[in-house]
Amino acid sequence: MQKAKNSLLLFTHKYPFGNQESFLENEIIYLSQAFKQIILIPEETETTKRPVPENVETITLYDNLKFNYFFLFIRYLGKAIKYFSYSLLVEQKRFYYIYHVIPYLKYLLSSIHKSKIIEKYIQSVEKENCLFYTYWFLRGNLPLAILKSQNKIPGYISRAHGYDLYDEQQGGLVPFRAFKMKHIDRLFPISRLGANYVKERINKQLRSKITPAYLGTRDFGISPYKDTTSEIITIVSCSNIIPLKRVSLIINTLSLIDFQLKWHHFGDGNCENEVKLLAESLPENIDYRFWGRISNIELIEFYKNNQVTLFLNLSASEGIPVSIMEAASFGIPAIATDVGGVKEIVNEQTGILVNSDASAESIAQTIISFIDSDKNSIEFRNGVRNFWKDNFEAEKNYNQFIQLLHNTVSTAS
Structure with missing residues (x-):
């Protein structure tokens, strides 16, 4: 240039x-x-x-x-x-x-x-x-x-x-x-x-x-993927841990899921201690880890080397989250609240939108339905990545x- x-x-x-x-x-x-x-x-x-x-x-x-x-x-x-x-x-x-x-x-x-x-x-x-x-x-x-x-x-x-x-x-x-x-x-x-x-x-x-x-966001390729009937479901969220981002709602949602699941959260914030205390009440089938604030390079390496089934964002307000762009670049579908400009990146081609006031019960059911749907497939993940490439590369x-x-x-x- x-x-x-x-x-x-x-x-x-x-x-x-x-x-x-x-x-x-x-x-x-x-x-x-x-x-x-x-x-x-x-x-x-x-x-x-x-x-x-x-x-x-x-x-x-x-x-x-x-x-x-x-x-x-x-x-x-x-x-x-x-x-x-x-x-x-x-x-x-x-x-x-x-x-x-x-x-x-x-x-x-x-x-x-x-x-x-x-x-x-x-x-x-x-x-x-x-x-x-x-x-x-x-x-x-x-x-x-x-x-x-x-x-x-x-x-x-x-x-x-x-x-x-x-x-x-x-x-x-x-x-x-x-x-x-x-x-x-x-x-x-x-x-x-x-x-x-x-x-x-x-x-x-x-x-x-x-x-x-x-x-x-930059192109680092697509993330690993195998048929999740033989793989543990892995969910990632990435945000500051502040009231606006409603990480506690993620915990309440995951507490209602009864199958084996791994949850990784990237980010920190002034509600971190409160949220970590709440996470201790998660059932034994939910394996979770709070990574804190890591570098973008470390996050990218995680996506490159780990199979992530789903990205979850339940914020009360957003612009268009770069965190969703990064996940989409790897072909990872998203479930996210319909707030701000989120609908410009999360749609039928890339995941599922839920109402901004959706309950933990309804979001948990959405996750369960996603796992058993055609959206949990390599074909859909390729479509997620293509949408990212057309709009957010x-x-x-x-x-x-x-x-x-x-x-x-x-x-x-």
Whole structure:
């Protein structure tokens, strides 16, 4: 791929620090091939740091950043009133700004301050030869919108996933959405559902800025498979162990199954101890293991070397889970709750959708029915992999996305 003249400033939550945003590990490979230089700007850092391509540099702009909101209010009073008033006047849910004035004002003040830090840093950057890209529609986005409104940067683009996109996951409203959409060049939700969701909540004149862009996973081949009448059923789940992901519902579901079964869960979280305690009540026919948070490479090796019958995701809310993409790339069918954009990857060709409020009893029966169905076959697994290849293969999706980025640069310049 021919490199663009542009550099890329990519604003993340923590990546490349820690273990979060693992899906960026795929995207960064393709971005590094398309841009001469990439500068990562994480909002938070950790002690561990993942390797990145040679032309990727990490800048920590916010180290030891603490906010004195009284000082910030005095310093940025005029700007805060201007941006807050705009949102209060044009947002569909303007009453939220009144009910939540303190947290929203803090978010705004901290974003104004971060915009000043970014502005100072980019004085050394050829802004006209640079694309500004924030990976989340919540984190990192408002400071760039503020800079664009002041003509301090030529423009910026953003992805939008789940918690940063849906009002319900923000307690009622994604704050300052109208202001961000006014100043953003392009927004790329990771699902068609997410794109339509935002379009319904913004001014019609701004809807052309929104284009869905799927994430993707790399091709590591299909996983081992034998006739499961002679093999123990193996179920995998992969998520943070937090209330939203409802790992406890998986345990309650598996407790109702009476045949031999292995369950592997990958991921950790603040409900881990509680969930592990609940798992101790599983019957003896359920052999389980909590792997904790492992590297993506280790997870891929597990899929390559183990027969997995079924992937299970019972989250209360999702974008499109990369965990399901990874499983599908190996031909592993999924049973998942019909939430967010999940239906864009779990369907009759790839598995079974269950209602978001489905009981443990009904989900257990769905698993039992799956085991005895034609979907538990090598033919169906080949179809799962083909669907993944057509829709969620990394090389295809990220090259298409990069072309969209270059088109954005050309339009903005």
